[in-house]
Amino acid sequence: MTTANSDPNHYDLLVLGSGEAGKFIAWTIAPKLHYRTAVIERRYLGGSCPNIACLPSKNFIHSANIVYDAKIAHTRGILDAAVEVEMMAVMERKREMVRGLMEMHEGKFRDFGVEVIWGEGRFVGNTNIEVIGEGGKRVLTADRIVVCTGSRAKIDDIPGLKEAKPLTHVEIMELDVVPTHLIVLGGGYIGLEFTQAMRRLGANVTVIEKNASVLKKEDKDISDALLGILEKEGVNFRTETIIKEVSGQSGTMVTLRGTAAGMPFEVTGSHILCATGRFPNTEDIGLEEAGIKLTGKGFVETDEDLRTSSQDIFAVGDCAGSPNFTHVAFDDFRIVRDVLLGKTAIDKRKSSRQVPFTLFTTPELAHVGLREHEALSIGIKFRISKLPMNGFLKTRTLGETSGFAKVLIADDDTILGFTALGVGAGELLPVVQLAMKRGLPYTDIAEMVITHPTLSEGLVFLFSGVPAKG
Structure with missing residues (x-):
């Protein structure tokens, strides 16, 4: 049951960040245990998945696939029709879906009795979080806290790259034009999904990968097969390529110089997409003030129950080093939910779980x-x-x-x-x-x-x- 504390700034449960795991913990625990619960969010209600990542990107990819299917319709016995891409319409379709998802999320927070507090949250003590938002500064306290701050795209420290203002998975979803020539840094999951989508929408695409093959974690027969399929669609791949310098600006003209298999390499395009990895959002949120330890890679250190080194504080999702999949974050929710509801712990629940994935290329x-x-x-x-x-x-x-x-x-x-x-x-x-x-x-x-x-x-x-x- 909820505590009898009458302090308006005190909560039974505070969730820092409203991503997949955090929002489901709040939606479930608030009504089940009658906890006074609040979620602190600085920008994207519901986290990245419904706003800028999983669902919007698949919406975008679906539009690209429709364009491609129309272009090859003659192979299905359908007379050729002119195919013209209107990127503003593609983006508006995506935005309309996001608006619907936001209405759904707002309704769920309201229906489950979870308060949404907008602003930047930062620990200022073991159980205290300072929130700075439009309404000013407010210091909140809680009996239990869940850290769900997610991750962000990595932009490598290559001379000139940051100054070139490259796209990440966020900005590419707001382009109102099809790039003339998109240069993709990184042959991983995010990079390849956008590579194929942009190629199908009409862009020339070059993928730069520092390793010997794309999808470096996969078996060679798999990565080679997918690479061959994308090459047939007109994607240019440059593996074993190290970029040492970038000049120009993404959106107009940008040139990358380096080495490919040890030989000088240069490519010029209209846009750059950085898809070389992610960083956890664990900096500048006062974790040290709360006694929360980090791993050597900057993730919040957690045990099998996703407890941190600080009592009654949990960490979930990308910031806790969980595999960067929404479905894994949902399983993080189930782990913390069971702990808070007092259910018997499953041995090695976190480390022994299945981690399936799907790459949404075609x-x-x-x-x-x-x-x-x-x-x-x-x-x-x-x-x-x-x-x-x-x-x-x-x-x-x-x-x-x-x-x-x-x-x-x-x-x-x-x-x-x-x-x-x-x-x-x-x-x-x-x-x-x-x-x-x-x-x-x-x-x-x-x-x-x-x-x-x-x-x-x-x-x-x-x-x-x-x-x-x-």
Whole structure:
């Protein structure tokens, strides 16, 4: 139950930042425990996902895919039609969706009795947070605090880069023109999604990657296959490329100079997108005042229950070093929710959970569990089955047969890992994840009766192809 404290600046629960984990903690705990609860937010109600990241970017990508489908309509027996991109309309469609999401969020905070306090929040003591906003300065106290401050795009310290005012995933979502030539720094997940979308909207695109391949964490057969697909769409990739100097300004003309495989390299474009990583938002918010320790990489240090080094203070989401996925932040919410509700803790709840992901290129890349190169590096024995996406017969009806799927199987017949590069690949994950979570043998999927023709039907053929034990 709520405390009897009558101080208007005292709360049972304060959440610093309204991102995925923080908002769900507030929405759940406030009504269940009748806690006086407030969320402190400086800009984006609901966090980055509904405002500038996950949902807006997928909205944008969908528009780009419609343009692409129209351009290749003749391959489906549809007469060619003129395709003209109006970026202001693309952006307005995205903004209209965001406005709807904000109305939904405002309603949920109101309905669950959670106060929203607008302003910059900073710890000024173990249980005190100073908020500076339009209404002036206010010092709040709380019995329990959740830090949910998220992360921000990294801009490397390359001479001239910051002065060039490059785009990040935030600014690129507000462009009212299609870049003439977009230079993307970074061949990771964010970089490749925007690379393909902008190419499909009509931009020339060059991707600069310092490593030997894009998607450096993925198996080489996967990254090579996706790179080949994007190259066929006209994307130019430069790997093993180090940028040493930037001149000009993004939005007009900008030139990058450096080395590619040890040789001099130079490229000029109209815009730069920085997609080389993220920094946690843990600086200048007074964490040291609250006795909250950070890791060597600047994340808030937490235990398996997401408790920090300071009593009754939790940290969740990107700032706590959780994988940068909204669905993982949602699981962070469930961990803290269970702690606050007094439920029995699950052993190694944070460190042992599944971390699936989907890259929303076309085709999609979906993965969960061990990758092939990871299993080899740690000496885990496995059997492997691969199936080209044209073996998922639904892809033939769509005319989208690029890619393949593969699965790693342990000696005890359980599933170690699954990866699919193909149309709708992300929708294949839940069946495999459930089998992995329950420790079921792969044969349980191989023997399922799955509707024909659906994408999931291909899982039967993939898992039926697992070699017998040697």
